[in-house]
Amino acid sequence: MPTTKRIALVAHDNMKPALLAWIDTHKAHLRDQQLFATGTTGKLITKTLNSPVHCFESGPLGGDQQIGALICEGGLDMMIFFWDPLEAQPHDPDVKALLRLAAVWNIPMACNEATADYLIKSPLFSENYSPKAPDFSVYRARKVGA
């Protein structure tokens, strides 16, 4: 039985046209999901999809951090983040932190169109699939034992 996925959609300014074009291609699929986004990206997606998107703060004002917190709380199933590989951002530390948390928590993540296509077209996307939850017990025991 297909389940609704909780998906974060984020793009830096130079990458927004590419993300919006990708979203337009996959809009039938995306409209059935629960969508989250950083502020400016989210407003643009709402127009493209004509359906609700939960908008956090704009990235430079803390939106990346809010999505990172959502990941830590177990509230996200997938992230599509078209970050800009050719331009530095004022909030690069936040960007790095978000990418790191997605890796830590084993969140399927696409940072370009090709990978986003793979994710959304994967049979796993429509199945009742959840990535394996990371086992932090060894890490936590080591910390307590130290």
Ligand SMILES: O=C(CO)COP(=O)(O)O
């Ligand atoms: O900067 C961003 C992600 O790091 C995106 O923020 P906006 O969606 O507000 O442009």
